[in-house]
Structure formats: structure tokens, C-alpha cells
Amino acid sequence: MNTAQSPVAERLESSAEVEAGLPEISVVMPCLNEADTLEICLRKALSAFEKHGIRGEVVVADNGSTDGSREIALRMGVRVVDVKLKGYGNALMGGIEAARGKYVLMGDADDSYDFQEIPKFVEQLRKGAELVQGCRLPSGGGTVSKGAMPWSHRWIGNPMFSFLARNWFGAPIHDVYCGMRGFTKTLYDRLNLRCTGMEFATEMVIKASLFRARIAEVPITLHKDGRVAHPPHLRTMRDGWRTLRFFMIYSPRWLFLIPGLFLMLLGLVGYGLAMPATKVLGVTLDAHTLLVASLAILCGYQAVLFALFTKLFAISEGLMPEDRRLKAFYRWVSLETGLLAGALAFLLGLMLIAAAVLQWHRANYGPLDYAHTMRWVIPGTTLAVLGFQTALGSFFISVLGMRRR
Secondary structure (H helix, E strand, O other), X not given: OOOOOOHHHHHHHHHHHHHOOOOOEEEEEEEOOOOOOHHHHHHHHXXXXXXXXXXXXXXXXXXXXXXXXXXXXXXXXXXXXXXXXXXXXXXXXXXXXXXXXXXXXXXXXXXXXXXXXXXXXXXHHHOOOOEEEEEOOHHHOOEEOOOOOOHHHHHHHHHHHXXXXXXXXXXXXXXXXXXXXXXXXXXXXXXXXXXXXXXXXXXXXXXXXXXXXXXXXXXXXXXXXXXXXXXXXXXXXXXXXXXXXXXXXXXXXHHHHHHHHHXXXXXXXXXXXXXXXXXXXXXXXXXXXXXXXXXXXXXXHHHHHHHHHHHHHHHHOOOOOOOHHHXXXXXXXXXXXXXXXXXXXXXXXXXXXXXXXXXXXXXXXXXXXXXXXXXXXXXXXXXXXXXXXXXXXXXXXXXXXXXXX
């Protein structure tokens, strides 16, 4: 988290901004053929500035409108930024980069958000919040007007993803999908957002939480979309899957680590039951069970390695903040210790396989007791593969651990 400025420094900065004629807040509206509702959204935003004495500007990020939206914005006297790259995230990034305010508030231009609620966000930003998330759902004090949100979004999708955001990433919010939010320009620059589509909004919440930004939430009212010329841009199944995919990509713990550890645990339980040929409910768990248990261990170990690879890559690319647990990991585990552990596991595996070959030799290379011999071959093969994976993984982790100049 950035160190908070002193009150004196903040007052000096604000005075300099006033003297320079800079706005305190920039309202950014992404726009793609919003002629039905753009003017009323602009009037509400400008009215909020005037009524509450807020130094503000409105930036319309036009994403290629052909219905006269751009002309409406110019007639209303607000700034228009032409964003040629298509996509919700691209439009917002173009508008935010052009914003001159210390704070930025983003909101859709479909009249579903009431821009007269801007003062709520400004108040929290002035108090020191770096991200102020709007909340439309009753669980966070918000209100959803009749017909404003499909039931599947209100009762299934949004609550589920908001729950995941709170429990996977520690985001203190109840409405992860709310597109009306305020944030400091400094935080936006620090987050280095990458998503160019609908995931832009969820990426902001997740990365702000991971980077320990100061997050506040304010209740707002969601109104029914005022557009009549075309339907909403959202697509329930497509955007829901894209959000889930993004959540999993940003959480190697839940995507790789926990499933991997679970598989390894199942494999070890399988070994414990199959090695002595235990009977469970009248069923004898023998060599076939041992083979399946090895498969679980190998798949689980690979998933755990992928969790580590993904985390290291994300940190090196600035997608996630530094993790003290990984720093401790590097203090105790080096390339050399990984190679040593891998070599020992590989050699032990070869020894078990050699023991099975010796049994075969004693039988003059004839038929063997399959169940007995495979109790040497399967663990030996499994250990050899684990050792080989550990050695290669150690080299890869060392590469990922290198810092760029």
C-alpha cells in the first residue's frame, strides 16, 4: 500500500490543482451507440457538480458510435475521447488515461446508474479511500429497481462472484459487477490493468484487493436500462464464463494448489490401502488401485508445481504483489536443493525398479507374481517421475525467480 500523504501535503496538492484549473474528479463514461440515454447521464453528472460544488469534468470515451452519441456529447460541452480499439476495457482505459482529475469515477451511459450519486463517492475518496465500489445489491445496502437486473444476475451470478471475490481475494465488497465506482488516478496507475473486455471491472477489484488498497463501498440504486435502440451489451453465459475464467487465472491457489494437494492426499490414501492389499467393504484394493493412486499423486504434484510457477510469473509481471511466503520459500529452497531432492527421488525410484528386475532375473526372466512385482515397479516409476519433474521444475522456478533490471 502506498504511504498516505500528510494533511499538509494533501492541502498543498489540492491548492496547486485549483490554481492550475484542474478538476478534482473526472467522470468517465464508455460509450458505444448510447444516443438514447447519453444526454440525460451527462445532465445528471453536470448537475451533481454544480449542486455540490465539485470541481469536475466529464469524459466520454467513444468506442466507435454511429448513432450521433459523439455529437450529443460535444453539444453538451463535455470532452470526447475517440477510442479506436474495441472493447469495454479499452474504452475505459482510453477515457481514464485522458482524465485530468485526481479522482476518477466510471459509470455506464445507459442511465442505469444515477450520476447524481457522485457526491457519495467523492466523500469517501476525500476521506482516503483509493477505490470506492458502488453496491446495487441489498446485501450491501443498495437497491435494484424493478426490471433493472435479470433474476439470474441478481440471485445467482452476482452473489456467487461477489462471494468468491470476498473469500478468494479478500475484497470487502458485496457487488463485484457494479460498474459505477470511483478511484484515485494514482491507484489506477499502480494496478497496471490488462483486461480490454468486460473483465476490466472485476480485474480492478481483484488487483486492488491483492495490492491491499484502501477500499470502501457505498450503496447506490440501479435503475432499468433506458436504451430502446438496442439491447444491453452484456451476454449472461459468455460474460459469466469469462468472469469465472478470470477468477481462476488470478487464483492459482484455487485453480492449481488446493486441487493438487487434494489429489496427492487421495493418492497417498490409495497407497496406504493398496500396498497391504486391504479389503474395504469386501473389495480387495490391489495393484490396480496402486496404479490409479500413482496417477493421482503425479497429477496432483504437477498441479502444485503449476501453482508455484503461476504465482512466480504473476509476481514477476506485476500482476500480483510480492508474497512473503515465497520470499521465505526462496530462502530455504534453491536450485541446488531442488536438484538434490529430485536426484534422490529419481535414484530411489530406479532402485525399486532394479529390485523388480532382480526378481525377474531370479525367475529366469519367466512369469512373475504380478501383484507382488508391481508393488515395486509402480512406486519406483512414480518416484522416478516425481524426481524428474522436481529437477526440471527447479530450473524453471529459478528462471522465474530472476528479477528484471
